[in-house]
Amino acid sequence: MAESRYVHEYPGAPEGGGEIISVAEGSPFDDAGFTPGCRILSVDGNSLRDVLDWRWYADGEEITVAYVDTEGEAGEVDLFRDEGEDWGIEFDGAVFDKIKTCRNACVFCFMRQLPEDARASLVLRDDDWRLSFLQGNFVTLTNLTEGDFEEIVERHISPLRLSLHCITPEVRRKMIGKHAPHGIEMLERLLDAGIEFDAQIVLTPGYNDGLELQKTLTWAYMHPGILNIGIVPLGYTKHQRSFEKSYNDVDAALDVIDTVEPMQKHALAERGFPWVYLADEFYCNAYPDSLLEHLPPTEHYGNFEMFEDGIGIVRTSVDEWESCAEQLEHLAEVLEEEDARVYYIFGEAQRPCMARLMEEAPTKGRLVPLVVKNNHFGGNVDVTGLLCGFDVAMAIRGISAHDYVVLPKIMFNSNGYTLDDMTVDDIRDTSGVPVTVVSCSVPEYLAEIEELVVGY
Missing domain, CATH: 3.80.30.10 (pyruvate-formate lyase- activating enzyme)
Structure with missing residues (x-):
């Protein structure tokens, strides 16, 4: 860490502030020796409750930052940046203190x-x-x-x-x-x-x-x-x-x-x-x-x-699909040459749209929409993004191991879990069928499917 106004160790470093998760190389924070895991407590004496505080108080070209580093040492350091230069850090989350929770009793609360x-x-x-x-x-x-x-x-x-x-x-x-x-x-x-x-x-x-x-x-x-x-x-x-x-x-x-x-x-x-x-x-x-x-x-x-x-x-999906006419023709040829069948998983809400488009495309019979009912949530929950792993696993059981099953990444959170806490491996093990996660963007998933089938 750069030379500080004061540095001392003590048990139980102060809580609060925001934890750094990345530091840009060559940035003011990098030059000062900050690394992921350091916590920024305040700027110019103003405590930080969230990213908004950080942006507000760190708006100038010179700031005094109070911190706790990864060794539990607390200190203060003066930092400088050039006009227009970014400070070069990202925080773990937007809110550093407690999230303000809802006090309502909405009848429709999901x-x-x-x-x-x-x-x-x-x-x-x-x-x-x-x-x-x-x-x-x-x-x-x-x-x-x-x-x-x-x-x-x-x-x-x-x-x-x-x-x-x-x-x-x-x-x-x-x-x-x-x-x-x-x-x-x-x-x-x-x-x-x-x-x-x-x-x-x-x-x-x-x-x-x-x-x-x-x-x-x-x-x-x-x-x-x-x-x-x-x-x-x-x-x-x-x-x-x-x-x-x-x-x-x-x-x-x-x-x-x-x-x-x-x-x-x-x-x-x-x-x-x-x-x-x-x-x-x-x-x-x-x-x-x-x-x-x-x-x-x-x-x-x-x-x-x-x-x-x-x-x-x-509307965006339809526009993307229609703009991919040549890509679809090419993929149809590839799937035919490889004698491959690919099942793309959708929620029931997509039946009037993407399921119909796939049935009318040159890839018909090779790129197959597989519409899955959401039994985990039930009710009228039918969008693809709320599909759960177990429902998908049950729907794809029995599909030939020679065929391909692709899952849109919108089914998974940033940690790779579905809403019922299943991973890609869990879905594979439960269904007995290999599965691959692909993009939700039409041109991207068409390219990814080709790569999957051809094997490069």
Whole structure:
């Protein structure tokens, strides 16, 4: 470590601050001797609770950093950087102190519908405005303090991602709980202070659809700081007793589309973009046999700002598939020459889209969509990203060892586990069938499949 103002060892180094996980070679922190595992406690005397604090206090070209190194030694060091130079470190996580958890009682909460043996990270109900800005999580603002409000406004932390859901007070209380009014109060104050929001509505039958949805959209449209709204359908599992339906049947999905289209047309005419967007499930459910003819065009989604919420993923997949015509022709030849058959795993939600495209492609019969039912969660959970390892293993049992099975990487977290804590090896051992993880991007997984089959 570089020469410090003071250095001393002591049992039980102070907690707090952020742990470094990488140091760029030649950076100021590298020159000072920092390595992964060191913990940064403060900058210029200001303690660090999160990455936002770090960015705020380390904005200059000279800082004084308090640290604890990997040997348990604490110290302070002055660091310098050139104009425009990065400090050169990354932290282990965006939040260094405790994540702000949810205090609501939302009737649609998916995490309260998980199996009792679900791992702890899956049932953590965060409602942290910092993660909203840094990672795109949606927050209700019902736990926002005055200190939080002042920090957001002072630092102009914008846009945030907002769980709006509904606007009528009694409906909000019924859907969200007793703290719902505080969320709207804070929202209006933040909007008045110039903070902008990307909003989400979890549409729940009998609660916030129909007339209530129209009221909510009208209210939100009157607040220009609400940049756009994404509407996603209620997701429910078999591990609850409150819901038995969502918008999975044709008529229910069409009703939602018909409710939203007038606002989309009005916004398009007045603002130049639809402003309110429906999750792909609504179109898949409304047009199970003719989705490709009714799916909104690419330009409808603008910059795909709400892609991670399942809005525009199907359109992107279709566009990518259609742009890969030559690659598909080539892959068809390769599969034929190698006498190979490849099964690509999908959730049931992809049946109207990718399953149909594969059945109509030159690779038909060689690149085969294998649609897997989600028995682990049950209910109406049918997207590929929520598929579980055991369900996949059961679905592929009996497939010939001479064939190939590929799994989209969206099934796995960063540690390589599915939502039921299975790895690729676990799926292979349970099914007795070799499996390979590939990209979710069409051009990428087509290339990966060719490499897999040819063996180079």
